[in-house]
Amino acid sequence: MPGTPPLGAVWLSRSIGSEILAEAKSRAPLETGGILMGYYTVPQNGTRNLVISDLIGPGPGAVHRRLTFEPDSEWQTHRVAGIYARSGRTSKYLGDWHTHPQGHPIPSTRDKNTLELISRYEPARCPEPIMLIAGNPLGSAKWELRAFNLQCSTSLTQTRTASLPLYFSD
Numbered sequence: 001m002p003g004t005p006p007l008g009a010v011w012l013s014r015s016i017g018s019e020i021l022a023e024a025k026s027r028a029p030l031e032t033g034g035i036l037m038g039y040y041t042v043p044q045n046g047t048r049n050l051v052i053s054d055l056i057g058p059g060p061g062a063v064h065r066r067l068t069f070e071p072d073s074e075w076q077t078h079r080v081a082g083i084y085a086r087s088g089r090t091s092k093y094l095g096d097w098h099t100h101p102q103g104h105p106i107p108s109t110r111d112k113n114t115l116e117l118i119s120r121y122e123p124a125r126c127p128e129p130i131m132l133i134a135g136n137p138l139g140s141a142k143w144e145l146r147a148f149n150l151q152c153s154t155s156l157t158q159t160r161t162a163s164l165p166l167y168f169s170d
């Protein structure tokens with residue numbers, strides 16, 4: 001999107017952060033995840049921020065495995081539509097979140113490909129999706145949340161992601 005200021009940071013309420021970690025811990029050692037909804041702030045000083053206002057979980061029909069998970073897409077689609085309507089069409093699809101129950105919160109090759117696919121998927125209407133990963137490296141009791149988006153690159157063969165600053169609000 002030429003002329004659109006780049007993303008500066010991602011904002012998240014503490015309660016949404018806690019919800020992600022509670023779901024992550026309850027499913028570990030299996031993966032889980034869902035959808036992020038929210039809005040962009042008005043550009044300031046050449047950047048825009050993203051505010052995550054609503055969280056959607058995996059859904060009752062999701063399949064959880066150790067290294068992958070398949071969401072209940074039909075259930076999620078209904079939830080997305082409901083939140084969008086109730087918010088007065090301000091809370092929109094921003095991207096996905098998922099867990100790495102036994103790994104660092106860093107996008108895998110598969111994750112990068114997923115981001116690339118979402119950015120090209122017309123119905124999602126989200127040309128610059130973000131991905132939030134909750135990671136729990138082996139031997140660590142502490143989960144870590146990190147946000148990523150696609151990075152414009154001169155290389156056409158490799159998808160690159162960039163880490164975005166993640167801030168918590170009350």
Ligand SMILES: [Zn+2]
Nearest residue numbers: 100107108111
């Ligand atoms: Zn992943």
